[in-house]
Amino acid sequence: MTDLALGGGSLAFIGLYLLSLLGLGVWGKKKRLNNSLGDYYLAGRNLGLPVMLLTLFATQYSGNALFGFTGQAYRAGFSWIVIVHSMIVVVTGYLIFAPKLQRLAMRHRFVTPTDYIKFRFELPRLQHLISICLLLVLMNYTLAQLKVIGHVVEGLSGGRIDALWGVVTLALIMVVYSTLGGLRSVVWTDVLQGTMMLIGFILILAIIGGETGGFVDTLKELKTVAPEKTLPPTGPQAVTWLSTIVLIGIGASVYPQAIQRIYAAKSASVLQQSMVGMSLMPLFAVVVVLTLGYLAIVRYPGLQGSAADQVMALILRDTLAFGWQGVAIVTVMLAAILAALMSTADSALLSFSSIFAKDIYGSLIDPSSTEERLTRIGQRCAWLVLAAMVFISTREDVTLYRLFVLKFELLLQVAPAFYLGVTNGRIGGEAIYWGLIAGLMVAVVGWALGVMPLGLHPGTLGLAVNLFVIGILHMTRGINAPSAS
Amino acid sequence: MGNQQEKSDSQKRGWLGVVVLLILLSCPWYWSAFGGAEDQWALPGWLLWSLGLALAIALITAWASLHRWHAGDNDD
Numbered sequence: 001m002t003d004l005a006l007g008g009g010s011l012a013f014i015g016l017y018l019l020s021l022l023g024l025g026v027w028g029k030k031k032r033l034n035n036s037l038g039d040y041y042l043a044g045r046n047l048g049l050p051v052m053l054l055t056l057f058a059t060q061y062s063g064n065a066l067f068g069f070t071g072q073a074y075r076a077g078f079s080w081i082v083i084v085h086s087m088i089v090v091v092t093g094y095l096i097f098a099p100k101l102q103r104l105a106m107r108h109r110f111v112t113p114t115d116y117i118k119f120r121f122e123l124p125r126l127q128h129l130i131s132i133c134l135l136l137v138l139m140n141y142t143l144a145q146l147k148v149i150g151h152v153v154e155g156l157s158g159g160r161i162d163a164l165w166g167v168v169t170l171a172l173i174m175v176v177y178s179t180l181g182g183l184r185s186v187v188w189t190d191v192l193q194g195t196m197m198l199i200g201f202i203l204i205l206a207i208i209g210g211e212t213g214g215f216v217d218t219l220k221e222l223k224t225v226a227p228e229k230t231l232p233p234t235g236p237q238a239v240t241w242l243s244t245i246v247l248i249g250i251g252a253s254v255y256p257q258a259i260q261r262i263y264a265a266k267s268a269s270v271l272q273q274s275m276v277g278m279s280l281m282p283l284f285a286v287v288v289v290l291t292l293g294y295l296a297i298v299r300y301p302g303l304q305g306s307a308a309d310q311v312m313a314l315i316l317r318d319t320l321a322f323g324w325q326g327v328a329i330v331t332v333m334l335a336a337i338l339a340a341l342m343s344t345a346d347s348a349l350l351s352f353s354s355i356f357a358k359d360i361y362g363s364l365i366d367p368s369s370t371e372e373r374l375t376r377i378g379q380r381c382a383w384l385v386l387a388a389m390v391f392i393s394t395r396e397d398v399t400l401y402r403l404f405v406l407k408f409e410l411l412l413q414v415a416p417a418f419y420l421g422v423t424n425g426r427i428g429g430e431a432i433y434w435g436l437i438a439g440l441m442v443a444v445v446g447w448a449l450g451v452m453p454l455g456l457h458p459g460t461l462g463l464a465v466n467l468f469v470i471g472i473l474h475m476t477r478g479i480n481a482p483s484a485s
Numbered sequence: 486m487g488n489q490q491e492k493s494d495s496q497k498r499g500w501l502g503v504v505v506l507l508i509l510l511s512c513p514w515y516w517s518a519f520g521g522a523e524d525q526w527a528l529p530g531w532l533l534w535s536l537g538l539a540l541a542i543a544l545i546t547a548w549a550s551l552h553r554w555h556a557g558d559n560d561d
């Protein structure tokens with residue numbers, strides 16, 4: 001990340017901010033009612049409206065949104081506006097299955113996403129395959145956040161702190177507060193982060209807009225600087241546009257950590273009102289992020305490949321030139337960025353530990369474990385996985401967007417189990433299982449080869465194959481499959 | 486009860502159908518057919534059109550989350 005080299009006051013503020021996260025960990029521990037999985041991983045199923053809305057917001061808008069979206073806006077130009085549609089469609093996707101899933105979760109005390117699969121399909125191999133897919137996705141998600149954390153810390157300190165030590169320190173803070181308080185602590189860090197992000201975005205837009213003589217003039221200039229980035233999609237690009245909406249819209253709606261937040265809602269009406277807020281949020285949050293990317297095309301021309309992921313850092317560096325107001329804004333933004341990364345990573349980590357403890361350890365290794373024991377296993381698992389991810393994060397070299405896409409390639413194949421499971425009581429587990437296998441093969445092979453046939457993402461193509469197989473098997477053998485729904 | 490369920494299913498299909506249609510329209514690959522309309526605006530016309538459709542999708546989704554929620558209470 002571009003060096004920002006903040007002064008002592010700014011670093012003290014960020015330090016205090018990080019300490020407050022540990023405070024939330026201690027608070028979360030005090031609030032714990034017992035050592036049950038539901039209390040630890042779902043905050044006692046008691047999340048109210050403001051917390052629910054902000055934690056859903058923080059879960060979906062992470063380091064990827066801040067660095068990956070601005071970088072992709074820079075690379076792709078106006079056609080990346082499709083991410084606005086995609087993020088809205090995530091909520092449309094929720095509406096198809098979340099209402100019923102929330103009622104079922106409340107009634108049957110689900111803790112992990114796989115609990116629903118087990119309840120609905122009664123097919124252990126499907127349950128385990130979905131658990132493995134979700135664990136892989138969560139590892140990818142955590143890894144992506146850690147990579148950015150390293151860059152941010154290095155830039156923040158002007159290169160005085162090595163990326164590795166930055167990642168280690170922040171990962172330690174993260175795992176401590178999430179171990180102490182579970183989801184309670186994590187959602188309150190989300191609340192802090194979401195609030196600071198919203199304030200930071202408004203401030204940074206105002207200051208940059210003023211300095212460049214207004215957005216409209218700068219965006220007009222874009223037509224001269226990079227006219228190819230202002231053109232509407234045509235031909236295969238149009239297919240890719242729709243494929244992106246499917247990939248992200250449907251894929252992100254089955255984030256394991258988001259599904260667990262659906263389970264954790266205090267009531268149906270809390271979830272309902274949160275969805276209203278979430279459906280409108282992209283029109284502000286994503287549009288702001290994209291606007292920064294477009295302004296950067298004019299201000300910092302010539303960035304190629306993963307260098308474009310540094311656009312946000314460059315904007316922050318230039319904002320520092322605006323005296324004490326600039327420093328204050330950048331300080332708030334950096335604290336918010338760190339929190340965004342950490343709270344996204346800790347959500348993924350918490351979800352990972354719950355799936356490992358309950359669906360792998362509690363199901364395959366020691367089915368006689370008590371909930372207290374599974375909670376402890378999950379906590380240990382979080383420490384081990386985070387240590388492994390920290391190690392890997394210093395060795396990977398993939399642009400953020402590629403990591404982002406890989407996650408959705410897998411999630412998209414899992415989506416039919418939730419969407420069709422909830423909406424079609426006659427779909428059997430065998431059809432979903434073989435559809436998932438076929439979809440995964442197409443998606444993973446396509447991703448590995450780096451091909452996009454007809455402009456379709458491998459994940460979208462995989463989903464088409466997945467649904468085709470499900471349809472065929474449903475019609476030929478699964479139509480009378482027993483349903484627990 | 487049966488009629489209520491049918492009505493709710495029909496509403497679900499209705500709003501989902503509208504959202505899918507708007508999603509399909511949101512990609513303005515057909516924009517060149519309108520030729521040069523973007524020059525009248527500070528931002529390209531196709532971008533404003535697509536953002537307008539995004540707003541419509543968001544509003545319909547928000548509306549559906551308020552109205553659809555209890556539909557299907559009996560289906561589990």
